[in-house]
Amino acid sequence: MKQDSAFSCHRDSAPRSGSCGGRRKRREKMLDASDIRLLMLHFLGQNAAHGYELIKSVEELSKGEYSPSPGIIYPNLTLLEEMDAIRVVDAQASRKAYALKAAGRVLLEENREHIASLIERLTSLAILVNNRSIPDVDQAIHQMKAALNSRLSQEDISEETLQSIISTLNEAAKKITTS
Template structure:
């Protein structure tokens, strides 16, 4: 493991969903009980990436190492910092973060010191060297996170400016979206039919 460049440590370079899906499940949707931000809705098609597509395997290792390089951190702090940087739209689960920290410790990139019931992780000289080898890539990852956070704030501000939607109406809209998504999962070719039904419903609302 030691001395490997990031591109060599990706196990084939593929993307793995478990590195992206955190407490909030997916980018842009915070329903199904996954987080504190339920019902905020999509952040725009194409604008926000699914969490599972955001981080390639190993990217979280570099992000965690970069955060630990700033100051010694506990695992939960890493989760919180990433959540804060993205405006609440991405938070890796403990089941992803702690194995990542174990990997960094086994690679001698960090040391772990008992701090009560928790572990405090500190970067090593070898970890700093590895981080510097991948500095450009790490900076690009951090910029991406911050850009997502800025976009999240923009959408949050936009939502705040909108008239409040009654709870029952909001629930009905979420149910409609769930049903539409389920139909498309079963039959991807039904897109035109789904659009037709939604357009008809919108037309009826305009007339009423």
């Protein structure tokens, strides 16, 4: 995930005490509205569906780790309908089901690679969460966080100690990446 520069801080620019000058990092959205629209087109390209089914399809793809809200799904269904990319299957039904139109198929084809990367991102999220929930992995992550929090919560940490911590973390990251 990318980090909004307005919420990032660097050691050079932040005061030594406090967290980024008092700012907390903002958690970025998993997917933006255009990503959601492409996923909706992807699923509608397989079968006609209503909004709730589209939410469940995305949720299933990520094994429950991400679920778009109705507040993003339904306005985007309306937008796709206005773009002539989808149509209502039965306007008299209690729940509107949508199907892909020719313009929607064109959008799918034009964005095939991006859709594949979105699907990969959501499936890898499910794998990540599954692997992080392995008890030994979870315990090791917890111990690392606890050790860092304990050490970094001390006042007056020397520059030498900070550099040692940074070096150790970088070495661990390299070992994890190459193992």
